[in-house]
Amino acid sequence: MKKWLRIFFLVTCLIGLTSVMRIQANKREGVIRTAALQDKSGEDVKSITSHQPEELQVAMTLRVPTGDTVIALENQEYAKFVAEEITDLEADKDITAEIDQEGRLLLNSDHDQVQKVELVVPINLADPLLMDQLQLELQVVNKNETYELAALAVKADSDAGSEAAAGSDNDNDSDKPTTDNNSNSNSDSSSQATSSSESAANTTRQNSQSAKQRSRATKSKTPATSSSKSASEEATDDDADADADTATKTSRVSQAANPLDNLTEPAIKIQRGQVKIGSWSDDMKIGGTLATQAGVAIYNKSSGADGKNVAGYYANELYRTHYYVSYQQKENAKSHAMVFEKGTDLDGETIIVYYPDVGAYTTSGEENEPDKKMGAIIEISKLVYSPNLADGKDAYIDLSSNFYSGIVYNGIQRFDLDITFTNEDGTRALNFPGRDGTDYKSYFTFGSLNGNEKGRHEWAGTKLKLPAKLSADTMVKDRGNGWYEGIGEGIYTKDKDGNYLPYTGENQWGDFLGSTNYEKGAVSFPLVNVKHEFMLRSDAGFTWQSFSTGSIVPLKPDKPRKTVHRTPDFGLENNNLDNAEISRDSDDLSKFYYTVYQPTYSIPDDSIAKPNKITLTDTLPIGMKTKPKMVWLYNTDGTRMKNVERGKVTVEGQKVTYELSDREIETLEFNGKPFAFQIKVKIDDDFVGIFKNKANVKFDSGVGYEWDNDTNEVVTEFYRSLILRKLGDSHWNPDQTEKLAGVVFNIEGGDDKRKVTTNDDGEIVLDKMNSKETYTFTEVVPAGYVAPQKFTLAFNASEKRWEIIGDSAQVEISNDRNQVITVTNQVVRGGYRFQKVDGTDDTQLAGAEFIIRNKDKKYLKFDDDGKLVGTAEKPEDATKLKSSASKTIQVTGLPYGDYDLIEVKAPAGYVIGATHKFTVSEKSVKNVEMIKNEPYSLPVTGGQGIIWFIVLGIMLTLSSLAIWRTHPRGG
Known part of the structure; x- marks a missing residue:
């Protein structure tokens, strides 16, 4: 029997232990069982294109526990969940799923046991993907669980197009005019595996230009959007109507005679000229001797009506078909690439480009804004191949119809760049003035001169040997003979929230237009006389260079303007409380808004540099209050700044200070319009008085670039239309009166019955008085004063004022807007x-x-x-x-x-x-x-009687003294 009991006990323990182990195993089993990336059709994906990546989704099998489960794409800069409908979620599971504002998948299960769930969540990918491989990772938030998805190969768009169409690069080359027998070999070589030297060159191009591409992304007015079409398909669609032209040497870009020959009229003496970011030359003309050489072709391209035909030009041949991603963008923006095979003789060859519209100029004083349209002619000469250009690869120079967007050049180490600015029709050159005192009127600026890697620096120079202008803490060095070299590390990387990473390290600067120190990587050369002779160089052999006449230093801002208004609506016209008189009886206003509008200059038209620091200071009038959370920053488009690292906001008593963060300064768009600070203030319901206020905005970029500007003063008056003031004669100075505190009045009018008492100032604010009623006031007279005061009050609608009805001694009412009833008590x-x-x-x-x-x-x-x-x-x-x-x-x-x-x-x-x-x-x-x-008992009035009494007394005293001396012992 004992043996069977032991066996039974052993089996029971094993069963219990097995259950416990199963429970623990379930607890240890992860939430994510399987996960895979698919296309929209549900097929697994192994590769995607670098530009315009297709839309993806992640299919997951999950074990969802009771309560909340949160799944995120952890530390992914290039992908995020999309807040769309989540499919394949079984309704009978009692589980809900949604995407929150942070892009996380939120699951909630009401089931009391773990549930197996299959669902599909859309994913949005960055465009472009600047990487060779995309590796996504899922994380179950607040649990030590991650799930790594299969890696996806990222291919250049041209490669993707080659895979999609037989004939490898035939589609990409369909636009290229047939020039000689080497054309086919070039096409073939582009699809073959590169040599080690070519691979190094491509890596250099990708590293250099990925930085450029991201740093300029903020300049694009119309960002590139996703597309499921390949690059070759886009090119085919865009140029389908020009197939007949692609077999000829004639470019579709006008190659008129040298535009310099059109300058037949005398030059125009101007005060200054300005390249404008929004100027476009849709009918620009490209010519020069290089365009006529064998092996050279010009490609006409467009960004497309929807902006999808946009790409970066690195490690592929998109320069033949696509508009460059970092150029300024608009619908159907144009660009043109002159492509020439390595080995084409460059000696003595030129490229000449005419832009009808690059900005504006003025012949009036400097204070006048440029108002006449300005064109430009550029002449590129002395081209030198880059040693990094691999055999069998083409060199090219790509130009946008937006002059500010400048040029992209590849396979070229250096060249000369001469610029002649013209009037609108290109018949007269513009003659810029020389030095005016200590400075020049106009400058030409080359920005974003990178020095990220040794031997990969970018340069700009002037052949005229004019003195260059550099920023105070420049990271561009004067190397002599007119050359200036960028040596700083331009930071352009963004975090997962889309914010640029800090660029405060040693030798670092923000390599994007709008950073707080973009000017550190720039150099400006004076514009003097007619022809402006510059030089450009890229050690890497691939770069994008913009053109600007903006100042290299921050500019003095215009004075800010202050408004005061009822609602938080943005706009200078919203100023309805300035010089306003607010009746506290009819208007229960308890809060309102101050807004300070700070004008900006235009970047890059006026300057490429923003201030390093911007600070608002505002001392509010006594009687109002605010909190840091009631102080906001608005961008120049009128939107409140959100999802950006907030600056330091302090409220100490009545003083409000707002010092913008670097992120806020980066986000502010300097376009000539004002950004704004807004303060919401609260006041007491019974406040009566006048608010006078002005603020101060300070721009600070170091010594010599500090500007402190006050706003205008705004005035708002709050008043009560009726105040009861109680006075009494001064007891001991009858000609004076004194305030009587604590005096009680009983008020009756209509349904209004109340008892009020004078404050320490002897006053009562009579609020909520109905102008349609008549009120009787009865005073509880303090002791020592004359009989009780009683008077009647009514509103005169025609005169718009309150009046005392009938005769009432010692009661007066003023005619001022702040009407005061004065009741003066007389002392008994x-x-x-x-x-x-x-x-x-x-x-x-x-x-x-x-x-x-x-x-x-x-x-x-x-x-x-x-x-x-x-x-x-x-x-x-x-x-x-x-x-x-x-x-x-x-x-x-x-x-x-x-x-x-x-x-x-x-x-x-x-x-x-x-x-x-x-x-x-x-x-x-x-x-x-x-x-x-009572009179004295002795005569004290009239005659001399008292004197005789005194004389008699003296005589008796002397006689007694004489007797005592004669008989000292008596007898």
């Missing part, structure tokens, strides 16, 4: 009459003097008529009341109450009487009080 006053008399026979005595003291121990002062006029602290400063043998002493104007009558001088022969207390009341002035004085 009385008088006192007395006479100085002999205590023995009531004879009226003259010569006595009296002063009066009140209960506060103050001594009273009277005028000549005995009327109270004030008080004194010391008895000697009090008014002395003198008695007369025939008149009664009378004082008036004394508040009811008790007093002391103090005799300070008695009549001759009388003793000064004791202090006499008396009370002023309604009856006190009716009776005359007798103030009696």
